Amino acid sequence: MNNDLKQQQIARINIYALLSRLTMGEVDEGLLKSIEEDKNILSFFPTYEKWKKRKEFDRKDLIERYLNVDFTNLFLLHLIPYESFYMREDQMMETGGDNPVQAIFNAFEFTVELDKARVMAADHIGIELEFMYELCKAELKALEEENVEIAKQLAQLQYGFMRDHIVEWMPMYLLNVKNEAGTAFYFDLADFCLEFILSDFEYLHTLKESEYKYLA
């Protein structure tokens, strides 16, 4: 397997992991520390890096006084981070088994532990991004094992999932988050996420157009 391809795949995995984690639940001190101490990660949070509040409060207070408050506003109370809200005519959330995203997960024998995720339905932004993370991981594994056919199928799946779901609604939500964000952290997160998914969709599209001629 070509090293560039491997690096790209690892990057995708790590970014999807980070985005899904941050959109699914409140940031904790450990994770915030990791973000702040890793210049590569921090580079995706440029406004936050310069945010003066970081100097005024330690991480614990910063989280409790600002970041968690903003998360609650953006992900729990005022904005709706669920696909069905954006996709259904009636703007109702589908929390049951009839959720189409849930059906996709089930078709691939994935079960979402909604309790663990502390979300109400499988079409939550964090879950969908974590699903991409899982697919990317599996794709990497297939490539490492030089099973290109499986890798191709997984890439096709990613493309289809992004086209039919993520790209259909997530940008709208993320733009709203940017507008509503009360902290530099979540402003940056929204921007990062928005940029990445559009970029990744373009990547997957290109890959598809090339008939899955991986860099290898």
Place this chain on the structure above:
Amino acid sequence: MYLQSRRTFLKGAAFSVAGVAIAKGVFTTNAVAESVASSKFTNTPDTISFYPDVKEWDSFKELDGTDWKRGGIERHGVRSESNPDGIQVNDYTIVPTVCSNCEAGCGLTAWVNKNEFDKGILTVRKYMGNPLHTGSRGRNCAKGYAVTSQMYDPDRIPFPIKRAPGSKRGEGKWVRVTWDEAMAEIGKKMHDTLAKGDEISKKQIMYHVGRPNENGFGPRVPQSLGIDGYNSHTNICSAGAREGTIQWTNDDRNSPDWGNADLIFLQSSHAADAGHYFQQSAGLIADARKRGAKMIVIDPRMSNSAGMADLWIPAWPGTEAALYLYLVNRIVHEKNKDGEDIVNHDFVKNWVNWDRLMANKAYLKKMIGYGYISKMPKDDSYESFLELLRELYAPYTKEFVVKECKLEGMEYKLDELWEYFVPAGAKIASYLWRAGPIGHRGGWMNTRAGFLPLVLVGAMRGDIGGVGLHHWHEISVAGKGDKATVAGKHPTKTDVWNEIAWPPEYPISTYEMGYMMPQIMMDDAWHEKWTKRGLKIPKSMAVYVPRMHNPLWINPDGFRWIEALKDESKFEMSFNLSPTWSETNWYCDYVLPVGLAGERNDQQSTPSKPEQRIEFRQAVLRVAAEKAGWKPKDPTRATLEAHMKYGLGEVWEESEFWPNLIFHHVDPDGKLGIRDYWASKKDPSRCVTVPEYFDAALSLLPRLKETATKMYKGEEYPVYAYIRDHGAWTEKTNVYKPQEEEMKIEGEYVYAHGHKYHKSEVRKDEFGALWVQDGELKKSIGIIQDGKVLDGFHTLSKKLEFFSEWLADEWKWPEYAIPVYPRNDAENDKMVHVVTQVHHKHMKADNEFALNTIYRLPYNIHTRSVNSKHLMEISQNHNPVWIYTKDAEKLGIKRGDAIKVQIVDTLSGIESGYFIAMAVPTEATRPGVLACSHHAGRWKLKDSVKIPGFEHQLGVMGLGAPLYEMTNDGKVGTLKPKEGIDAMKHREMWQFKEYNRDIDDIWWDGLSGSWQNAVAPCHPDPIAGNHGWHQKVVITKAGADEKIGDISVNYENNFKVYQAWRDDLTRPLEPGDKWRRPYHIKRPVKPSQKAYKVEIKDA
């Protein structure tokens, strides 16, 4: 930062923390997906199918409804060991049964959850319809679906209870007994009574049936005992309609072909939104209307049916006969749009007994004397008969009917009636049932007059879309399991006549005068009078057995019932076979808890369309357990054992109870000659079992037997097995106009109704009717028309009887032997027997009204629904006194006002007392007529009962009856609500807890009406015997200390009213009379001809 270089994101590969450490990790691949993949379940079914195929009924798996709400199958998967958080799957045995809440007998299926059968747990999770029942077609009303809440009622009586030794009836002190103890004591009393063997003792056991819901098993019980002791409730329900129908057809009810009719013609809300056979009929009526049929409802109250009818005619209650005869007047005088006669001459000429009327010169002369006609017809021809009709009905003009029915301002409705009626031709389906016919003195004339227009247009021919007769479509074999018994034959008819049920004042009543049993039994003067005249009348009942009945509450003059039931010299022993607590229970010696819809074993047949069908009600826990491999210790008590084992309590039912009681206790040694009728032919050491008995009974249906025998090869009881697994069977479809079928004649023999006659026995009369000897009497078996020997109708003349010759001659009512209604004030006074007691002539002041009490609330059953939480919830506050808006305005009555409703008898002028109720001004009742259904107003005197030695309190009607205080001094009784049903919430919940977790959500207080039945005096119709339910009332606003629910009754006055109606209006048996009752008309549980004979001595 848009459109960042893709390369920027490659930095992600250099994160110091790997994605795996960051990601939340909420995806797992586990058993959920596998469980979904391997199951048949989906989140949303591809098609909606309410019922699985019958082949799957023994084991049908379905997702648990409550559990499914957690998110469905795709979210949690199917529960299994490897997926414990999955959605519960219930493994059901679907057992067909029949609803027992009203008389309609709609099919049900009980969904018996057997997930934990190996732990000894079986529960009925829900009741649905039975798609194999061709009448109800898988559908039910609210009462059907509520069976679950009745079954798992927290106040169900869990075991037989007995009045505590030393206590008085009504004290509410009870002890627990076993069924065996109860049977031993009751059986001994019955044995000792019957062992006397004299005439009186054969009248001292009374089996008083409230809701029969079966076709013959109940009557077999008293018949096998050799007694005349069957008592039914028809006289508070349908006697008037039955009387009118008998006079026309000698069947006691009609059976319309709703689905194919072009006009649905109803008096009252029955059929379309309540009553006989509601739900099945309603569905067929809806089908017909979808096809374009019109609907006319005649009812002073705008019922649900009236509200959606094409035409609602709110005639003054009790005057409807005038309206029908107005139709007749137009039918015999006018032509249709094509200039043709509206009268269906082909039918009328052949199938109406006009020939006998025209031949009866003596009667024609009487008609002249009554002023019905002015001269003798010129000859006996059909044309002269038509002339007679034209003259007879000419006075029933539009002007007359507008005045008589008080339809001023609604004249246009009469025109619309005509516009709908004529084009329908013979395709008119009708019920003239309940309200009008039962509510009034002379109510039976509603049906008598109402059928005449239907006869004239040919609708009564019983053809497609018309009106057939009930016995054409009904199958009664439940009493005929004789071949399963040692006797191998049906019990013989008793030779005695019970005057308590069939008093000599009411020889043609339809039927037993059961509602006034206390008045009869407590009237010593009456007893003495008839004893002197030679009748042998018991002074007491040795054993009184209400069965699915609450006579004390539902009948009029309830305080008299209380007095009588408390009197141990009148009722020596009493036990109520009751599925629920009731007011009557309180005054009995034993309460024996019996089953509801899914806990009994009954054959029923409910004609709702022109087909012959049976349905089978069965004990569903027993059947499910047996299918799962359980076996009872004693096969004759399988139902009781199953109910005890599977948590329902010691609830039994009658097809096992009576055989056991009689076999082991009433006639244990067989010396009374009763035992063999219940001893098993297969094993004479025990009584019959349910499979034995019903296999024998149902084998009498040839097509069923043939089908079952093929389907269940190798089964010991194949016919029983068929009905056990399917719950319903349609023996014959398209049963139309059987009167026109040719009789079977083979060689020298004529066959009629299961009998074989040698031709030499048969005599033809001048009208073509064929007669044979029947004991000392003659009966007709067929009729010759156009050279063909036909079955004919069930009447003596074998035709529909416009002229009821027997009523005119031997039975003393000549002036009413044809459909007639008083035409002027003088006749109105003179013909008092057919004029309603609430005629508008009696209403003088602004606050005097007719009270319409006879309509059912579609979501209530008379008494059994009291503790069904679902039915209670939807029926709260639904029974106010309806009062026309302008009437209310005039009296200053506003919505919600408490009003005092005082009952006054218009025959005697005597006041009965009052009830306090809530007024609701509405346009939905006509001016001058109040409406308040008599199906509400339940009460109790204690919230619960403590049973010595039993750890829990037994709740009493906790969900549906408030607590009352009663006073009762022998003359005046009062009832005052003390508190609502709040106690229910605070009471310990010890049975069916899981099913009743929502008890805390109860928001109602239980007060849904007043016990108006107790205030009403008995109004026995002198001919049909029905209690005329409607009342003249005087209303005022309630006083400050008077609350809704209060009643006060002067039941000494009520007794005088009863006596006035009896003594002033009846034409009792008298010296010279030879028969107690016309032998040819129906009497439930008919005794022998010997019993019918009577000799009345001079006083």
